[in-house]
Amino acid sequence: MPELDVLMRVARSITGNPTDADDLVQDTLLRAYRAIDKFDGRYPRAWLLTIMRNAQINRVRRKRPELMRDPDTTLAVVANTDSDAKTPESVVLDRTFDAAVERSLAAIPAQFREAIHLVDIDGLSYNEAAAVLDIPVGTVMSRLHRGRKLIRNDLTMDPDFERASS
Amino acid sequence: MNFLSRFFKRDMSCHQVAAVMQQYLDAELEPSQVPKVLKHLEACKDCGLEATMYTRIKDSLQNHQESPTEDSIARIRNLAEELAANGIPEAAE
Numbered sequence: 001m002p003e004l005d006v007l008m009r010v011a012r013s014i015t016g017n018p019t020d021a022d023d024l025v026q027d028t029l030l031r032a033y034r035a036i037d038k039f040d041g042r043y044p045r046a047w048l049l050t051i052m053r054n055a056q057i058n059r060v061r062r063k064r065p066e067l068m069r070d071p072d073t074t075l076a077v078v079a080n081t082d083s084d085a086k087t088p089e090s091v092v093l094d095r096t097f098d099a100a101v102e103r104s105l106a107a108i109p110a111q112f113r114e115a116i117h118l119v120d121i122d123g124l125s126y127n128e129a130a131a132v133l134d135i136p137v138g139t140v141m142s143r144l145h146r147g148r149k150l151i152r153n154d155l156t157m158d159p160d161f162e163r164a165s166s
Numbered sequence: 167m168n169f170l171s172r173f174f175k176r177d178m179s180c181h182q183v184a185a186v187m188q189q190y191l192d193a194e195l196e197p198s199q200v201p202k203v204l205k206h207l208e209a210c211k212d213c214g215l216e217a218t219m220y221t222r223i224k225d226s227l228q229n230h231q232e233s234p235t236e237d238s239i240a241r242i243r244n245l246a247e248e249l250a251a252n253g254i255p256e257a258a259e
Contacts, residue, residue: 004242008234022238026245033249101226119192120227126194145188151223 003045007052009122010132014056024059028052049124050131104154112147115140178206183213191220 007028011021031051032039039047105113118129119140130137183206189195190203207214234242 004239004246005234008238008242009231012232012234018235018238021234022241025242029242029245029249030254033254097222098226098229101223102230105227105230116227120224121230123228123231126192141188144192148188148220148223152219155219155223 003048006045006123007048010049010052010118010124011056013117013122014052014132020059024052024056027055027059031055043127046128046131049128053132053134100155101151104151107154108147108150112143112150115143116147116151119144176202178202180206180210180213183207183210184216187213187217187220191217191224 004025007025008021011024011028012018015021015024028048028051031054032048035051105116108116114133115129118124118132119126124132126137126140129140133140183190183203186195186199186203190200195203207217
């Protein structure tokens, strides 16, 4: 099943941990199996991702009703990094371009980070990301654009940027 | 790239390229537009640098991808095969 890898990556993004991600993918497959008669055969990945999103909404609602007020919270948790923990080794590693990008990604608003996570890290198309987030494709594009611009601007102001990007 | 050149050759302006830059980098741009964007990026240093910067950010972000464990993959694959062969397992009913 070629879509399994994508489902597992996206599940990891929207749940924030491997155990919940496994459960969510299993839940998604079971729901898909039950709903297979309604599937028209087009865009299987987008169809599965929509099912996954709905499954996740139900799971979060059951576990933590208050989180439903802010669906962006899930990815905010995933992307939070412990920037205070600095060992000599981590300071060296920090001065890489990847580390600078990671810092910038963690610093942007959650809704932009979420779109970037789905498209750039999980490899979804705009349509697929829109299905997961249940927002119009134009909104996905706008969030990507604004999020990446913030990262870009943040990087160019980073004192380590010249070193990291060379 | 002056105005007359753009007007007659229908080249894209920096503003037009900026508007579709992200779609271009994500391979989501209308295919007929791609050669025009490429042409502009080769001719315009500022836009070319901008595209390079965003490409580097995008490439870097891809390094954040965490692969599922072998156990997870096996578990999910087993469920998919079970569904395909025998339908929903009793435990999941």
